[in-house]
Each structure stands twice: as C-alpha cells, then as structure tokens.
Amino acid sequence: MSPAFLEAVLAALLPGEGTRLPGGAAAGIDLPAYDGAAPVLDLIAAAAGGEAAFLAALPAARHAALAAAEARSPEQFRRLLQPVLADYCEAPAVLAAFGGSAAPPQPAGQPLTEMDSETLAALDRVRARGKLWRG
Amino acid sequence: MAEALNCEPVDVAVVGAGFAGSAFAARLTEQAPGLRILCLERGGWVDRAAMPARSRQWQRAAVGAWASSPNLRLKAGGNPFSADYAIDDSGSALKPLMWNGVGGSTINWAAHFPRLHPSDFRTRSLDGVGEDWPFGYDALEPYYDLNDRMMGVSGLAGDPAYPPKPGRAQPPLSPGRLGIAAARGFDRLGWHWWPVDAAVNSRSHDGRPGCNRCGPCLIGCVSGAKASVDLTYWPRALAAGVELRTGAVVQQVIVEAGRATGLLYRGADGRDYRQPAACVVIAGNGIGTARVLLASGIENPALGRNLMYHPVAYARGMFAEAMDGPAGPVGCAIYSHEFYETDAKRGFKRGIHLQVTRENALLLQALRLEQPWGEALPRALREEFHHSIPVLVMVEDLPEPENRVTLTAETESDGLPGVKVEYRVFEESRRMLDFGLDRAEEMLRAAGAHRVVRVPLAPLTGWHLLGTARMGPEPASAVTDASGRCHGVADLRVVDGSLFPSVGAVNPGSTIGALALKLADDLAREIGT
Numbered sequence: 001m002s003p004a005f006l007e008a009v010l011a012a013l014l015p016g017e018g019t020r021l022p023g024g025a026a027a028g029i030d031l032p033a034y035d036g037a038a039p040v041l042d043l044i045a046a047a048a049g050g051e052a053a054f055l056a057a058l059p060a061a062r063h064a065a066l067a068a069a070e071a072r073s074p075e076q077f078r079r080l081l082q083p084v085l086a087d088y089c090e091a092p093a094v095l096a097a098f099g100g101s102a103a104p105p106q107p108a109g110q111p112l113t114e115m116d117s118e119t120l121a122a123l124d125r126v127r128a129r130g131k132l133w134r135g
Numbered sequence: 136m137a138e139a140l141n142c143e144p145v146d147v148a149v150v151g152a153g154f155a156g157s158a159f160a161a162r163l164t165e166q167a168p169g170l171r172i173l174c175l176e177r178g179g180w181v182d183r184a185a186m187p188a189r190s191r192q193w194q195r196a197a198v199g200a201w202a203s204s205p206n207l208r209l210k211a212g213g214n215p216f217s218a219d220y221a222i223d224d225s226g227s228a229l230k231p232l233m234w235n236g237v238g239g240s241t242i243n244w245a246a247h248f249p250r251l252h253p254s255d256f257r258t259r260s261l262d263g264v265g266e267d268w269p270f271g272y273d274a275l276e277p278y279y280d281l282n283d284r285m286m287g288v289s290g291l292a293g294d295p296a297y298p299p300k301p302g303r304a305q306p307p308l309s310p311g312r313l314g315i316a317a318a319r320g321f322d323r324l325g326w327h328w329w330p331v332d333a334a335v336n337s338r339s340h341d342g343r344p345g346c347n348r349c350g351p352c353l354i355g356c357v358s359g360a361k362a363s364v365d366l367t368y369w370p371r372a373l374a375a376g377v378e379l380r381t382g383a384v385v386q387q388v389i390v391e392a393g394r395a396t397g398l399l400y401r402g403a404d405g406r407d408y409r410q411p412a413a414c415v416v417i418a419g420n421g422i423g424t425a426r427v428l429l430a431s432g433i434e435n436p437a438l439g440r441n442l443m444y445h446p447v448a449y450a451r452g453m454f455a456e457a458m459d460g461p462a463g464p465v466g467c468a469i470y471s472h473e474f475y476e477t478d479a480k481r482g483f484k485r486g487i488h489l490q491v492t493r494e495n496a497l498l499l500q501a502l503r504l505e506q507p508w509g510e511a512l513p514r515a516l517r518e519e520f521h522h523s524i525p526v527l528v529m530v531e532d533l534p535e536p537e538n539r540v541t542l543t544a545e546t547e548s549d550g551l552p553g554v555k556v557e558y559r560v561f562e563e564s565r566r567m568l569d570f571g572l573d574r575a576e577e578m579l580r581a582a583g584a585h586r587v588v589r590v591p592l593a594p595l596t597g598w599h600l601l602g603t604a605r606m607g608p609e610p611a612s613a614v615t616d617a618s619g620r621c622h623g624v625a626d627l628r629v630v631d632g633s634l635f636p637s638v639g640a641v642n643p644g645s646t647i648g649a650l651a652l653k654l655a656d657d658l659a660r661e662i663g664t
C-alpha cells in the first residue's frame with residue numbers, strides 16, 4: 001500500500017477540524033502498525049475500486065468507501081478502530097482540543113463546583129414538601 | 136477431588152470476600168468472638184499502585200483489562216487481581232459486571248449508596264407485584280445505620296423521600312456545574328431531588344483521604360477515598376481474628392445426610408483441599424452463589440431463578456454552557472425519587488430512580504457513538520464532551536423465573552461448570568423505562584438542554600446481581616428462610632444479594648451490607664442459644 005493511500009485513509013477516518021482539532025496523522029497514528037489493519041485497508045481499497053481510485057475520489061466518496069468496508073466487515077473494522085481511537089483520544093493535543101487534560105486523573109484530581117446558595121434554597125423547597133415515601 | 140488434602144476444621148466457612156462476605160465475617164466475629172471464622176476468596180488483594188488512574192493510558196484500561204465486565208477483562212488477557220470466570224451472557228439483555236477478588240465489586244463500583252424504601256420490602260402487599268421480604272425496613276434500619284458508619288457516607292440528612300436517617304458522616308460530594316444545572320431543572324418542575332448518599336469521602340475520614348474528583352471510579356480508586364470493603368470491613372475482620380485465604384476457588388459445598396459439613400476448594404497452589412466447617416456461608420453474588428450451589432447439587436425450584444439486575448436506560452442532554460466533563464465521582468451527583476413510589480395513573484406498578492451521573496472519558500464517549508470516525512466524530516464529541524448531562528433511568532426489576540442463572544455442560548478452567556445467564560426486559564419494565572426517559576428528557580429540557588439523546592437500554596450496566604437464591608418462608612418458592620438458612624440443607628446459609636426477594640429501583644450495595652450484618656447477628660444469636 002502506498003504512503004499516499006494510507007495517509008488518505010487516515011485523513012478520512014480521523015479528519016480533525018483544521019487548527020481546532022488535529023487529525024489522525026498529527027496525533028501520531030500510524031495505521032499499518034495496528035494488528036488487523038491490512039485486511040481492513042484492503043477492504044477500503046476494494047470498495048473504492050483500488051488505491052488510485054480512492055486517491056482520486058472526492059471526500060464524500062472516500063467516506064463512502066470506508067462506510068462500505070465497515071458494512072462489509074463490521075467486527076474487523078471495529079477491532080481496528082478501537083485501538084486507533086484509544087491512541088487518538090489519549091493524544092494530548094486531542095484531549096486539549098476537547099477541553100480535557102493530558103495529565104492522567106491521578107494524582108492531581110480535578111476541580112468541581114460546590115453547591116451554591118441558590119441551589120441550597122431550592123433544596124429547602126424540596127424539604128418543605130414533607131414525607132414522600134410510603135410505609 | 137478424591138485426593139483432596141484435609142484442612143483444620145473451622146466453625147464458619149464463608150465463601151467470597153466481597154461486600155456481603157466481609158460485612159458478615161466482621162460482624163460475626165465481633166458478636167461471637169470465640170468462633171473460628173475462615174473466608175475463602177477465589178481472587179486476591181488488589182494493588183492500588185497498579186490501578187491505571189495514574190497512567191496516561193487509563194482510558195483504554197477502562198475498556199480492557201480494567202473493564203467492569205469480567206468477559207471484557209478476559210478478552211483483554213485478564214486482570215491479575217480479579218480471578219474471573221467466563222459467563223455466557225449471549226442470552227442476556229444486560230451484561231453481568233463484577234470484580235472477583237478481595238473487596239468484590241466494591242473495588243470497581245460507583246459507590247452510590249442509597250437505601251431501599253420501606254415500600255420496597257412490601258411490594259406484594261402494597262402493589263400486588265413482586266415478593267415481600269420476610270421482614271421490613273424497620274428490621275434492617277439499625278443495620279443500614281451501622282453499615283453507613285462502617286463505610287463512611289457523604290450525604291445530607293433530611294431527604295423527604297426516606298424515613299429520617301442519622302446525620303451523614305461527611306457533607307455531600309460537590310455537585311459540580313452539571314449537578315447544579317440538573318437541580319435547576321428539577322426545581323423548575325417542582326420535582327424531588329437530593330444530593331446522593333455516596334460511600335465516597337467528601338473529606339478525610341476514617342484514615343482515608345477525601346476524594347479529589349479524579350473521575351474514573353470504575354477502574355478502581357487509587358487513593359482509597361472511595362470506600363471498598365478491602366479498606367473498611369476487612370482490616371477490622373482480620374484484626375479480630377478472621378482468616379482470609381485468597382486464591383481459593385470453591386468447587387462445591389460438601390453435603391452429608393442433609394447437612395453441609397464443609398467445602399471442597401482448589402487452592403492457590405493448584406491442589407485440592409477439603410475444608411470441614413460447622414456452618415457454611417455463601418456470599419459469591421447472584422451469579423457466583425447460584426453457580427456454586429447448583430454445582431453442589433443443591434436442589435430448590437427457586438435456585439438460580441428470578442435474576443434481577445435493574446434495567447437501565449440513559450438520557451443525555453446537550454447544553455451550550457460548559458459542564459464538568461468526566462470529573463468527579465462517576466455515579467454521584469444528585470438524584471430524584473419523584474416517581475419512585477407507585478402511582479396507578481402511570482400505567483405500571485412500582486417506580487423509577489433518576490440519577491444524574493457524570494460524563495465518560497473521551498474514548499468511552501467516542502466508542503459508544505453510532506459512527507465513531509470521519510467528520511461525525513469531532514462534531515458529536517464537540518457537541519457533548521464537557522457539554523452534556525447524563526441522566527440514568529433505573530427501574531424496579533420484578534422477579535421473573537425465566538430470568539435465571541444455569542450451568543452449562545462445560546467445565547471451565549477454574550474447575551467449576553460453566554455458567555450461563557438468561558435475562559430479558561419484560562413489558563412492565565419497558566414501560567417504566569420509557570416513562571423514566573420521558574421524565575429525564577423533561578427535566579433536561581427544563582434545565583436548558585437544546586437536544587436530548589436517548590439510550591433505550593444500556594447493556595453494560597449489569598452490576599446488580601440479585602435474587603437467585605431468594606429468601607422466603609416456603610421452600611417451594613424460596614431457597615432460604617429469613618435468616619439465610621437454606622431450606623432442606625442444614626448448616627448452609629446464603630448472606631448476599633442473591634437473597635433479595637425484590638430489589639426496588641436503587642443500587643443494592645447499602646442493602647447488601649446491611650443485610651449481611653443482620654444475618655451475622657441472627658447466626659450469633661443462634662449460637663448463643
């Protein structure tokens with residue numbers, strides 16, 4: 001498989017959003033490195049009518065080729081997608097783009113807003129309703 | 136097993152070191168200090184340093200070796216701290232979740248800690264459905280209080296959905312922007328809501344730190360802020376002299392002349408042992424307990440039947456304003472019991488629990504999308520990540536004999552017969568789920584959601600493994616009596632969630648612990664007399 005084809009497939013799989021969100025390549029994804037990538041890539045190429053046809057296709061047609069490969073072999077497609085997505089979603093730049101932190105959850109933890117006075121007042125209204133349970 | 140090595144006899148042999156087994160052993164040794172009590176646990180102690188929350192790859196761990204499902208853990212190569220066995224869940228609409236090691240499923244639970252309502256103990260008498268418990272809320276209340284003290288509960292007293300409870304040991308957990316926004320929605324509708332009771336420290340308590348709201352409780356709590364019984368009950372039980380033998384896979388209960396006389400188990404060294412005991416106590420959860428009893432040839436028409444998980448659906452509201460993302464104890468914000476008690480006008484008996492939970496990690500959010508790739512992926516994630524409120528809809532699960540645990544013809548690698556679960560969501564539950572989803576959406580819209588997505592049934596929520604060895608007065612319809620004593624087999628008891636005749640619509644952890652404490656007192660009284 002040509003590097004250009006691999007690059008184009010990755011761009012269709014994880015396109016990113018311009019400067020707001022890195023695509024798969026910028027996040028360091030290397031498709032051929034994943035177990036089970038080759039047969040899925042073959043399916044994509046076949047669905048497009050060959051690597052060259054895929055490269056010549058418009059974005060909508062490339063998307064359709066991926067969708068056809070997924071429909072043809074959903075389990076195979078998913079088995080490849082899960083580790084790819086894991087690497088993508090754990091990439092610091094991707095996490096940052098969605099407002100998350102690249103740091104693991106521990107030891108720093110995360111901030112969380114405390115109950116405010118307006119909410120506490122709403123709780124008084126609940127309390128004032130009296131017993132809601134049956135014996 | 137013919138070559139089994141004989142062990143020193145004990146007075147009480149408990150099978151399973153989870154919530155029920157630990158609470159039972161700790162209480163029994165306190166009430167009857169002279170007893171020799173042994174607990175056999177198939178798994179080992181979890182090493183908190185090995186939990187993945189300190190790793191950048193923690194997200195994938197949550198769907199791999201640290202997943203809540205034992206089947207997923209096995210598929211990922213297994214988890215060294217949970218001695219999992221495969222479960223054939225192909226015929227089950229919900230997938231069973233558990234942890235098989237010291238602490239049981241409290242290791243990877245959400246620690247949401249509600250009690251049953253008084254009406255939950257009398258569903259047949261009050262509403263003509265389900266089964267009554269052989270005792271009521273009043274009988275369990277002191278044990279709920281004791282269990283709360285042992286586990287350390289954060290919350291707020293004064294909730295009108297419940298009989299009065301003692302002051303909580305710690306203030307409620309922070310609701311976050313998400314909880315405050317949901318409270319606004321409930322308030323606008325005039326509905327009940329309240330901060331959850333949680334077995335998670337909101338501040339330092341009982342030698343454990345306060346929660347720093349890191350988020351992924353379900354892959355284990357690195358800090359120990361979340362209560363799990365390896366940190367609460369077990370240290371007390373061990374200090375009082377209870378023996379805990381890990382890596383001990385019980386193969387069967389030895390029954391001689393209608394009386395349980397001990398256990399056969401495979402030890403951590405791979406050898407088979409015969410453990411004599413004056414009293415055998417099973418606490419292996421609704422699947423493990425049924426599996427061991429069935430494998431032992433215990434006969435009872437209710438054994439393995441009436442499996443209850445609690446069907447769960449989700450509504451997820453999308454908001455323009457920023458929410459908290461995957462921060463905070465995962466199951467613990469606020470809840471509503473506005474629709475918990477039966478109202479015949481709704482078209483079903485019994486009720487629903489609405490629980491405002493928290494967002495998943497980015498990877499988990501992505502994986503549950505219909506198309507987690509292409510341009511749809513960033514569009515969907517951008518709309519909801521840090522901008523959504525999930526509302527869990529959990530409903531009463533009525534006992535149905537067809538929902539059950541059975542053995543397969545295969546022998547698994549742990550030496551026991553394979554186990555299969557069959558479970559479907561019956562029409563009454565479906566009506567409740569749909570009603571609950573409507574109410575959840577109503578609340579989310581009132582809170583300002585611009586779009587609401589529904590998950591009509593969430594398969595990976597089978598935490599609550601209940602009802603498969605239920606208690607009741609009649610051997611024809613119950614496996615044990617009100618004290619957990621097996622009908623027809625002397626000196627054999629069950630003390631875990633398998634006993635629940637009905638399950639209400641709330642998480643069972645609090646009730647499992649309280650029930651085990653009560654049953655320990657029942658046994659201590661019998662011995663004393």
